[in-house]
Amino acid sequence: MTKSLYTDLYELTMMQAARRAGTADRRCTFEVFTRSLPEGRRYGVFTGIGRVLDALADFRFDERDIDHLASLDLFDDDFLAFLADYRFTGSLSAYREGELFFPNSPVVRVDATFEQGVVLETLILSILNHDSAISSVGSRMKLAAAGRPLIEMGSRRVHEEAAVACARSAAIVGFGATSNIEAGRRYGIPTVGxxxxxxxxxxxxxxxxxxxxxxxxxxxxxxxxxxxxxxxxxxxxxxxxxxxxxxxxxxxxxxxxxxxxxxxxxxxxxxxxxxxxxxxxxxxxxxxxxxxxxIDGYGIGTRLVTGGDHPAQGFVYKLVEREGEDGTMVPVAKKSADKATIAGRKRAYRVLGADGRATHELILPHQSGAEEDTLILPPGKQVRPLHVTLIDQGRCLDELGQQERIQRARQVHDAAIAELDDSVLSGQDGEVILPVVLSADAVTD
Amino acid sequence: MTKSLYTDLYELTMMQAARRAGTADRRCTFEVFTRSLPEGRRYGVFTGIGRVLDALADFRFDERDIDHLASLDLFDDDFLAFLADYRFTGSLSAYREGELFFPNSPVVRVDATFEQGVVLETLILSILNHDSAISSVGSRMKLAAAGRPLIEMGSRRVHEEAAVACARSAAIVGFGATSNIEAGRRYGIPTVGxxxxxxxxxxxxxxxxxxxxxxxxxxxxxxxxxxxxxxxxxxxxxxxxxxxxxxxxxxxxxxxxxxxxxxxxxxxxxxxxxxxxxxxxxxxxxxxxxxxxxIDGYGIGTRLVTGGDHPAQGFVYKLVEREGEDGTMVPVAKKSADKATIAGRKRAYRVLGADGRATHELILPHQSGAEEDTLILPPGKQVRPLHVTLIDQGRCLDELGQQERIQRARQVHDAAIAELDDSVLSGQDGEVILPVVLSADAVTD
Missing domain, CATH: 3.20.20.70 (Aldolase class I)
Incomplete structure (x- = not known):
């Protein structure tokens, strides 16, 4: 089954309108970020990108899809023919699965033409908003358990298909087992009960x-x-x-x-x-x-799979830069006071002190095509680039199976937590643990 | 694709253990109910049962499923052969889709052998807990909108497959359209954007x-x-x-x-x-x-599809009656103080006054096989039975397609709301609107 109709209709009406106006093939950068974390959360855990890669591989419009779209009487034959041939040929970079994020962390960056990139908005957000909400609360539970084993057992409290994804997110943040049989089959997570x-x-x-x-x-x-x-x-x-x-x-x-x-x-x-x-x-x-x-172990259901009162992460997918009439790239942003976006394509780094502890997240502008400047760091500071290219001009660079992706993500998560101050280890509420700064100057603080 | 592995492992280990002990074919009644509504909610809206019927039709263990279960080294050949032949041959009664429910409303009643009934717990709860959470908050939004049109547009905030079910639940409680293309295709809901x-x-x-x-x-x-x-x-x-x-x-x-x-x-x-x-x-x-x-219309996303801070309804699936050694039926209940269950198979009625307004929900014991006693009502009172038989000894009695089910559920919902006091029409918080009483005596109040 294709995944292309798990999409808001307006993505397609926008594509067709842009095609008619001659702007659909403008090069664009879209970024995924959240404006804030839920109150009390000290960090978020980025998961779902391993599922996004599989979903994008299935993101095409087959005959059945095209027939349905034709029946809506909204789309012309030229556009439907374009959709029938649609394959994502853009590039996608993202934080590694299991990595931590904070308000404004550009966790995903899609470089593609407008029509190639805009159509992915709904599906990418559905997956990331769901999966990251589960891992973000699950990571806290893992810390609170202080090493005692955890079992994910919330399937009955969520949509039957979401339940399988919940088990996946939970496994990444350290739940050792799930009650869900399908999650065991699909992702190799140990099942118990x-x-x-x-x-x-x-x-x-x-x-x-x-x-x-x-x-x-x-x-x-x-x-x-x-x-x-x-x-x-x-x-x-x-x-x-x-x-x-x-x-x-x-x-x-x-x-x-x-x-x-x-x-x-x-x-x-x-x-x-x-x-x-x-x-x-x-x-x-x-x-x-x-x-x-x-108590030697915990089984956790409802509060995990509902994201602990925050079932959606709040990620948005925004156009931050696009080609102008003259072919140069133009940073763009919505101006509205309460929902302003930071214009421009970005790169992101975790900044660490000499002791290996994270001190900042650093976001720098990075126009597409431009060389990455070497960061000049004060003594004792080091940085870890956060973006990894996962799709390069349509070609997926991550060839691991889901089970290996989950194992790798678990390691990424453990390592990222180990860089934080011990105050997070209780898994309890507090301030956002790392400041996100938009200028390299802040690294010298 | 079968739906049988969307199941907690313990359903299967219980089945096998009961088979080995000779109790798996004891006749049982399981009921679905919630112990409470989220604070401030005056009623809940029962949806998802139309999806349950389709899921049960696909609830069988195909070769791939059996192979996976065999790989777990938990199940013997006899049990796996039984699963390969599994078809639900029990009966299922439920409140009509779109109907209101309250704490302890027995919204679903499954009459089957233990092994036939217990295995459905996870899937039935996943669907009902998800779908009813969405409709329960969506109905309030519909009332608050006082007739202005509503569009469901939350797909990007929930798991991609749950998004489609959200659109369905929203349509039942009066949202006129969705942004989700797949929901349009699968359920015939108008799509806009x-x-x-x-x-x-x-x-x-x-x-x-x-x-x-x-x-x-x-x-x-x-x-x-x-x-x-x-x-x-x-x-x-x-x-x-x-x-x-x-x-x-x-x-x-x-x-x-x-x-x-x-x-x-x-x-x-x-x-x-x-x-x-x-x-x-x-x-x-x-x-x-x-x-x-x-404002002439509203588009609602996050707060609808996340159930408005209550993404899971809290339905449980409990054994309330089972055959004893001597073949008679025995009401059963867990005794634990904070999670006690009301023992015994039940029937349920909405009690109405002479003005057609609902005054109670009435729950009466109803042992399986027993005749339904005629209720003796005081003058001016009428009752509406709430259970409808949807599956009779394995045969689904509801032959409508999904689109027709949704239309019918919308009518059921509208009619049920019309029976309530006008104080619900704001869609705002308050006390649970109808008392649920466990004795016919209360009807005379």
């Missing part, structure tokens, strides 16, 4: 249910112990599974208190290796509060 | 851009006038399009003030029929505040 309350309720007694689960999945399974009485359930479970029982899961009530009681009970029963997993409306705040509780 | 700021910025002057658009789309088009100076843009646009220009669009700043100025200017210029469309982070609160402004 044992039983729900319905399973316990199906049986005539809790003991029958536990026996059935342990018979089927072995003593290493995770038993859900809060359907009736937790203390009674733990006793029954250990009786059946033995001291080597894998884990118990708590899914309601006061998790910290319950975990402490269950831990003491398990230890008393000799099940000292049995782990305690907590689930139930967890987020980075609850996980942080639970740091002192004897 | 003209131009963005990038189009204006592409040209050497705003006048060039307007001329190009009007040449291509005709004077009836909607011209975006806030790229540079609104007053100047309106003057230019009318100069080019003439007094019959279709509309101008405002997408930033103080929309009320700008709309008043633009209206006055348009009238002065003789363009008295030119409409004003407003877009820019609108929601039911902003739309309500703009009631007095001379």
């Amino acid at each position: 044992t039983s729900a309350h319905a399973f316990t309720l199906l049986f005539d007694s809790e003991a029958d249910a536990f026996r059935a689960q342990i018979d089927s999945l072995g003593a290493g399974t995770s038993v859900l112990v809060d359907t009736y009485d937790i203390r009674e359930a733990v006793r029954t479970a250990v009786e059946i599974a033995g001291r080597d029982m894998g884990a118990v899961r708590l899914d309601s009530g006061d998790l910290a208190a319950a975990a402490r009681e269950v831990r003491a009970q398990l230890d008393e029963l000799g099940a000292t290796g049995t782990q305690i997993t907590a689930t139930s409306d967890l987020d980075e705040y609850r996980v942080f509060e639970l740091r002192e509780a004897p | 003209t131009s963005a700021h990038a189009f204006t910025l592409l040209f050497d002057s705003e006048a060039d851009a307007f001329r190009a658009q009007i040449d291509s789309l005709g004077a009836g088009t909607s011209v975006l006038v806030d790229t540079y100076d609104i007053r100047e843009a309106v003057r230019t646009a009318v100069e080019i399009a003439g007094r019959d220009m279709g509309a101008v669009r405002l997408d930033s700043g103080d929309l009320a003030a700008a709309a008043r100025e633009v209206r006055a200017q348009l009238d002065e210029l003789g363009a008295t029929g030119t409409q004003i469309t407003a877009t820019s982070d609108l929601d039911e609160y902003r739309v309500f505040e703009l009631r007095e402004a001379p």
Whole structure:
């Protein structure tokens, strides 16, 4: 299936109008950025670009698509013929997947003719706004968990197809597993899961249910112990599974208190290796509060897959530079007070001190075609360029499969976090951690 | 493509364990309900069931699916063979699509064996939680707009596939059009769109851009006038399009003030029929505040497709009754204090007064197989049963196409809103509008 109709109609009406006016083939640069982060967020995590690359490979208008567009009575034959031949032949640079971003970070830069570039707006934004919203909150949860394993289990709270993408974003920021089978198939993410309350309720007694689960999945399974009485359930479970029982899961009530009681009970029963997993409306705040509780791992659903009250990242896709009548490139920007854009094609760097800690994000103008000036840095400062060319004149340079892309993105994410001040490690609210500056002078600060 | 792997792994491990224990074919009833509405919401709007029916038709495990499951080393050959033959042969009743719901409304009831019913949990919830979240906030926006037309234009803020479902939910609650081309194709929703700021910025002057658009789309088009100076843009646009220009669009700043100025200017210029469309982070609160402004229609994106801060409805899918060892049906419920379930299979009615206004939602126990008792109603009260059987022993009884389902759902929604007190018509916050009562005695109140 093609991806080309996952597009706002106005992209096509603009293309046709520009073609008729003779401006459709003007060279343009579009950039993706967000004007702000959600309140309290110290950084965002850029994910989705690995999915964008696959979507662009499928971005063409097949016969069925063209037939539908023809039926709208908006487009002429010449334009429909153009669409039938459409292949993206422009270039695309982006921050590496898993990289951090801040307000005004130009996370994607598309260099293409107007008609080549404008048509990608909706699909690129859909993917990046969704995926980055999940990874941005998921990264906080990972930090709050302080090394304890996390499972993504939110599929039932989001659109069925978005659920698969959520598991992908979560894997990049360090969730070790997902409950979603399709995510396991498509992206090679480990899938886990044992039983729900319905399973316990199906049986005539809790003991029958536990026996059935342990018979089927072995003593290493995770038993859900809060359907009736937790203390009674733990006793029954250990009786059946033995001291080597894998884990118990708590899914309601006061998790910290319950975990402490269950831990003491398990230890008393000799099940000292049995782990305690907590689930139930967890987020980075609850996980942080639970740091002192004897909980060995967390399953996180709703608050992760809904982006923690911020389900869309707020990325926009803006024309920042285009060819003028005389063939030179002209920086452009909307002037409106509340939605102003910074004109001009940009390059971006993470600036680091001698200790390897990030101090700034540096954005510099970079007209298309111009040489990249060498940055003159004060002693002890170093920079890391943030843009990587992913598509060069239509040719995708990233030949990795999705599973390898996810692994690489996880490394990128870990490395970028390691460059930040330790104050982010709690995963809690605060100020945006790095200033984004628009002039090389600021590097000398 | 099958839909069966859009499923949490534990549904399958539970099925296999129940099969091994001999309880998998116990007759069960599962119900979908939400424990609460988001704060301030007076009602929810039930949508997605029309998509569930199509998804269930595709819910089977093909060879590729079975191969993947076999690779997990969790399932035996007997179970995989069972999955390969899986077809849903149970029954499903639900509230009509477009109907209102409240906390504890049993919006879906699945009667099936355990193994037949439990496996549908994730997919059913994914669809309903997503789609109903969008329609629930969209309905408020529709009311706040007090009859002015609404366009759904949020695709870029959500997962690309969810975007299509958003347009569907929005259409059911009265949005007249969408920007999403695929939603137009798949669901027959009218698609609209003209131009963005990038189009204006592409040209050497705003006048060039307007001329190009009007040449291509005709004077009836909607011209975006806030790229540079609104007053100047309106003057230019009318100069080019003439007094019959279709509309101008405002997408930033103080929309009320700008709309008043633009209206006055348009009238002065003789363009008295030119409409004003407003877009820019609108929601039911902003739309309500703009009631007095001379705005003729609204385009709504982010706040609609993200469910207005509540992107997931909170529906759960719970086992409420199952066959016992002796073949009789046993109501069951999880006991946990904060997540208790109301045991037993239920039927549901909207109770209306003599004036046709709804006064309650009435939930009564209804053991599977039992006759439906006639309700004894006090004079002047009438009831409307809320469940409709959609799948009867595996056979789908709803043969409408998606486009007809959407039309019918729109009528259901309108009729259900008309039964409510006028206090909902603002679309603003308040108390839950109807009490949900669990006893027929309450009807006499």
